[in-house]
Amino acid sequence: MNLKLEGKKAFISGSTQGIGFAIAKQLLNEKAEVIINGRHEERTNLAVQKLKNEFPDAIVSGIVCDFEKKEEVTALLNKLNKLNNIDILINNVGIFELKDFENLEDEDWYRMFDINVMSSIRLSKKLLPQMLQKKSGRIIFISSESGVNIPGNMIHYGMTKAAMTAVSNGLSKLTAGTEVTVNTILGGPTYSDGVASTIEHIASLQNIEIEQMKNAIVQQTNPHSLLQRFIDPSEIASLAVYLSSPLSIATNGASLRADGGVLKTII
Numbered sequence: 001m002n003l004k005l006e007g008k009k010a011f012i013s014g015s016t017q018g019i020g021f022a023i024a025k026q027l028l029n030e031k032a033e034v035i036i037n038g039r040h041e042e043r044t045n046l047a048v049q050k051l052k053n054e055f056p057d058a059i060v061s062g063i064v065c066d067f068e069k070k071e072e073v074t075a076l077l078n079k080l081n082k083l084n085n086i087d088i089l090i091n092n093v094g095i096f097e098l099k100d101f102e103n104l105e106d107e108d109w110y111r112m113f114d115i116n117v118m119s120s121i122r123l124s125k126k127l128l129p130q131m132l133q134k135k136s137g138r139i140i141f142i143s144s145e146s147g148v149n150i151p152g153n154m155i156h157y158g159m160t161k162a163a164m165t166a167v168s169n170g171l172s173k174l175t176a177g178t179e180v181t182v183n184t185i186l187g188g189p190t191y192s193d194g195v196a197s198t199i200e201h202i203a204s205l206q207n208i209e210i211e212q213m214k215n216a217i218v219q220q221t222n223p224h225s226l227l228q229r230f231i232d233p234s235e236i237a238s239l240a241v242y243l244s245s246p247l248s249i250a251t252n253g254a255s256l257r258a259d260g261g262v263l264k265t266i267i
Helices: 018-029 042-056 070-081 107-134 155-175 193-206 209-223 231-246
Strands: 009-012 033-038 060-064 088-091 134-146 180-185 255-258
Touching: 018 033, 018 042, 018 088, 018 231, 033 042, 033 180, 042 060, 070 107, 070 255, 088 231, 107 134, 107 155, 107 180, 134 231, 134 255, 155 180, 155 209, 155 255, 180 231, 193 209, 231 255
Parallel strands: 009 033, 009 088, 033 060, 088 134, 134 180, 180 255
Antiparallel strands: none
16 A cells, blocks of 8 residues: 655654654655654664665654753754654654652652653644644654553553643644644553563563563453554554555544553543
């Protein structure tokens, strides 16, 4: 299927690995131009080079920005102001941590909200007006099923994912009469780079196979998953790239599940 993305320009926050990197690869495969983002210059440059090696004819570049540092966020927004015609914004950057509610300090809540939610608000505020002016564009929030089924051991994380969904839905109301869409993806348990390194470490300590460890974790944490395994980042990316396409024009203001059947509620 031709997703009609050739010549479109995308910016993906938090995209040197995991879901963001997988989205970048699939957009490049569809001949879109991609700007990735990472916290560290060396890692960002390495990710850009990997993409150039796999897609030698593609147009791909990187912008360094740590969304925990306000001066770097300001610099990023200024750079984006100079980059004309961003057609696709993927709000992917985010952090998570396991922490019991009674141990959460005010700073934990503020930090999680600032990185996970305010990053997407600031980027959307910068790029949405341009999209509305030309009556064309895509904004996609990479949220989580944890924004619906809030985990008891990381309530602050679940709160930010619920907030992302709310912001996305509200922004979609501003697109009426245009071909701009704003949607949210509710991802499920995904075998990202960070998750992979943690599981591999645990498996090594317990002297068991990685696949055995992965299956044990799925059964322990999500026994009712219909997929019965971790989601691959490329499987989240496939939905994101479709939503980036002109073919998805009838989908707007939606929260779409790519959760592997973890959620039991109808949304």
